[in-house]
Amino acid sequence: MDFTLSDERRMLQDSLSRYLADHLDHERRRKTLDSGAPYNADLYKGLADLGTLAALFPEEAGGFGGTGPDLALVFETLGRAGTLEPFLPAALAAPLLTDHADLVEQVIAGESIVTLAHTEPDARYDLADVTLSAKPTLNGTKTNVLFGAQATHLIVSARESGDRLDPEGISLFLVPTDAPGLTITPLTNVDGTASAQIAFTDTPAETRLGEPAQGHALLETATAHAILALSAETLGAMEAAKDLTLAYLQERQQFGRPIGTFQALQHRLADMLTEIEQARSAVLNLAGHLDAPRDIRERHVSATKNLVGRVAALVAEEAVQMHGGIGMTEEYELSHHARRLVMADHLFGDVDHHLERFIHLSGG
Amino acid sequence: MDLSFTQAEQDFQQEVRDFLATSLPHDLSEKVRLNKRLGKDDYQRWHAILNDKGWLAPGWPVEHGGAGWSPVQKHIFEDEACLAHAPRTVPFGITMLAPVLLAFGTEAQVARYLPRILSGEDWWCQGYSEPGAGSDLASLKTRAVRDGDHYIVNGQKTWTTLGQHANKIFCLVRTDPDAKKQEGISFLLIDMDTPGVTLRPITLIDGQPEVNEVFFDDVRVPAENLVGEENKGWTYAKYLLTHERTNIAGVGFSNAALATVKRVASEVTSGGKPLAQNPFFAARLAQVEIDLMAMATTNLRILAAAEAGRAPGPESSMLKLKGTIIRQELTSLLRRALGPHALPHQPDFLDGGDNAETLGHEQAPGAAANYFNMRKLSIFGGSNEIQRTIVAKSVLGG
Ligand SMILES: Cc1cc2nc3c(=O)[nH]c(=O)nc-3n(C[C@H](O)[C@H](O)[C@H](O)COP(=O)(O)OP(=O)(O)OC[C@H]3O[C@@H](n4cnc5c(N)ncnc54)[C@H](O)[C@@H]3O)c2cc1C
Numbered sequence: 001m002d003f004t005l006s007d008e009r010r011m012l013q014d015s016l017s018r019y020l021a022d023h024l025d026h027e028r029r030r031k032t033l034d035s036g037a038p039y040n041a042d043l044y045k046g047l048a049d050l051g052t053l054a055a056l057f058p059e060e061a062g063g064f065g066g067t068g069p070d071l072a073l074v075f076e077t078l079g080r081a082g083t084l085e086p087f088l089p090a091a092l093a094a095p096l097l098t099d100h101a102d103l104v105e106q107v108i109a110g111e112s113i114v115t116l117a118h119t120e121p122d123a124r125y126d127l128a129d130v131t132l133s134a135k136p137t138l139n140g141t142k143t144n145v146l147f148g149a150q151a152t153h154l155i156v157s158a159r160e161s162g163d164r165l166d167p168e169g170i171s172l173f174l175v176p177t178d179a180p181g182l183t184i185t186p187l188t189n190v191d192g193t194a195s196a197q198i199a200f201t202d203t204p205a206e207t208r209l210g211e212p213a214q215g216h217a218l219l220e221t222a223t224a225h226a227i228l229a230l231s232a233e234t235l236g237a238m239e240a241a242k243d244l245t246l247a248y249l250q251e252r253q254q255f256g257r258p259i260g261t262f263q264a265l266q267h268r269l270a271d272m273l274t275e276i277e278q279a280r281s282a283v284l285n286l287a288g289h290l291d292a293p294r295d296i297r298e299r300h301v302s303a304t305k306n307l308v309g310r311v312a313a314l315v316a317e318e319a320v321q322m323h324g325g326i327g328m329t330e331e332y333e334l335s336h337h338a339r340r341l342v343m344a345d346h347l348f349g350d351v352d353h354h355l356e357r358f359i360h361l362s363g364g
Numbered sequence: 365m366d367l368s369f370t371q372a373e374q375d376f377q378q379e380v381r382d383f384l385a386t387s388l389p390h391d392l393s394e395k396v397r398l399n400k401r402l403g404k405d406d407y408q409r410w411h412a413i414l415n416d417k418g419w420l421a422p423g424w425p426v427e428h429g430g431a432g433w434s435p436v437q438k439h440i441f442e443d444e445a446c447l448a449h450a451p452r453t454v455p456f457g458i459t460m461l462a463p464v465l466l467a468f469g470t471e472a473q474v475a476r477y478l479p480r481i482l483s484g485e486d487w488w489c490q491g492y493s494e495p496g497a498g499s500d501l502a503s504l505k506t507r508a509v510r511d512g513d514h515y516i517v518n519g520q521k522t523w524t525t526l527g528q529h530a531n532k533i534f535c536l537v538r539t540d541p542d543a544k545k546q547e548g549i550s551f552l553l554i555d556m557d558t559p560g561v562t563l564r565p566i567t568l569i570d571g572q573p574e575v576n577e578v579f580f581d582d583v584r585v586p587a588e589n590l591v592g593e594e595n596k597g598w599t600y601a602k603y604l605l606t607h608e609r610t611n612i613a614g615v616g617f618s619n620a621a622l623a624t625v626k627r628v629a630s631e632v633t634s635g636g637k638p639l640a641q642n643p644f645f646a647a648r649l650a651q652v653e654i655d656l657m658a659m660a661t662t663n664l665r666i667l668a669a670a671e672a673g674r675a676p677g678p679e680s681s682m683l684k685l686k687g688t689i690i691r692q693e694l695t696s697l698l699r700r701a702l703g704p705h706a707l708p709h710q711p712d713f714l715d716g717g718d719n720a721e722t723l724g725h726e727q728a729p730g731a732a733a734n735y736f737n738m739r740k741l742s743i744f745g746g747s748n749e750i751q752r753t754i755v756a757k758s759v760l761g762g
Contacts, residue, residue, distance in 0.1 A: 121705075121724060122633060126634070129636070143704060143705075144704045144708075164636065188708070189707045189709060190708070190733070195708065197723060253496070254499050254503075255499070255500045256503075262749070264752065313696075317739065320739050320743075321742055321748070325493070325575075325743060325744070327569075327743075328569050328743065329566055329567065329568060330566075330567040330568060330571065331567065338569065339569065339736065342699075342735070343706075343707060345700075347704070350700060352644040352645055353634075356642070
């Protein structure tokens, strides 16, 4: 067994951490949010130039990574720094763009953003729940499209045949965001990240990704990548929340001593640290099985999303609680990580969804 | 044993229901139901309606304009008001300051301030906490130095809830820096308009400017604004804490929240079926409901003891602990029930008029904001860690 990083990965992680330490801190992040911009375009370009996006794509597609460990280390580093930039869409799109080298090149350069438009207003977290139709043009509505208003291209899931919940019959289409018939409503999520609701009215469906009506398997693959990326990002945010809490317990004085000397808080900190190690292992499990056969991979997908979701809520709630009033303020960095930690559970299936799915995948 | 209310209590319950059905404005209850943001006007409107009925100050004696209700009557009113989605009454004047004035204030103070609380002329806020004095409240540093017939106040308070709406603040201040921690503290009433008082809003995790910092820079306060005796303020503050923890369990809030979660779970679907039929979600919800049923009875047991004249001991800490855990879990369940719809931040809907549009379910815009805001329940009013210590000490000593 070997849990060490290869030299190349270590170099990427080092340069990424260093760049983020130099270019992003809580004040600059808040400045971006206050400006109303969805993210800092200069920071995004700078990170793209470092090869951050290239690390999300396999060599065949023009990148230099794309494996589970690549995604895990990039996103943990991004999450720890609290980046708002559109990396998650790239992680989602990476496995779907194998035949579109030109577009991949632009994504890697930070010049195009490709995002998945999949969730529908009544679909909750079920990947097969698709009603947007492609007969032959696209008609319907997608919500929670990450960076939908900033994207240059959408990957849209649409039903060509079958009934509402059938896994069969779903196709994926690549649609430029300047295509006719798109109504894009930009939104900001509770954690500050950008998303959009998009209505399609007779939008042409010219470019299909993969085989007709066989899109469900591709969706699962893309979602597996996204769940790994998001889980690793969440792990990074947990580490940041933990560091802040640790420092606060040592510096905050009440009753004439640091609050970290109260056993009630020490034990809770110890539980938090233990659970974060569990989350780290869950992320590694998924990273190591991202390319495994479908049934093995998907068990790890649901196990990881469930465990990380549970730990993330615990870390957010405990970190705020142990900070007292300060932890409740918008000004202080912790509340930003806390919001990200909690709201990540609402993307790609929450703890309950993945618990149920894990039981089902395990033959239950 | 009889777990039901007496006939008189049931009649009272019906009277409360009838009143709420006819007098609670629909636009106000809609705001509360959807976790929209209430402004000063909203609170004042509801206070005025309650005051017209003589119900604004449940615990005050009738001769001072109060309702003179028993603990059980107060409980019934709070429960019904929550279920009807009435705004909460702002507690600082009514349930915090007034009992202290009635017990320890001068006749002049009672005569001056109580009517102004009822009429809405005064909006009080609570100036206890300081940056360095939270759980360890007795370490507070704000100084008040006697100068003729005034006190000169210098220092800083923080976490002052809704201080931006207030014209008065009741403060704990240090009047004897040489005495032991708890013994040099006084209870002082300060006009927020006095020169030298400044306010800085603090935005909370849900984006709301709910609390404030209040700075005192050579603020001259008339000595007649001292409540009770100099250096005895800690006693009054403790009196306030033990005697006015009526709604501490928040059973009414939880009952209302439970009903909301149930309704949402029956309206949204998961895998083509109502979420309420999903065994995982249903199990979570059932667990909270079971806890809440027991806590409602714990609460009534403590109320019955209070009616029999026994002062609440560590039970009020238990109620605070269990009550906040249940309330927080319900906010978490509502957020989860909404699934992806809980993600977007929709301030227009939360702040806006009735016609501001919502995305997804009508409960979606307020769900995550309320979840985050309610983290405060286990921090303020004596954090849950402090409550656990009180409970343990009551049996272990120390
Ligand atoms: C939204 C909000 C509204 C508020 N409104 C008001 C108001 O209107 N007026 C007012 O005066 N105050 C108000 N408060 C202040 C509130 O009472 C304090 O936040 C609270 O007393 C905790 O103090 P602190 O924030 O300084 O945390 P700290 O006391 O610094 O506590 C930090 C952490 O340490 C723990 N801790 C501290 N001491 C111990 C111990 N001995 N053993 C174990 N654990 C311990 C706490 O439980 C907490 O987890 C409000 C607070 C909030 C968040």
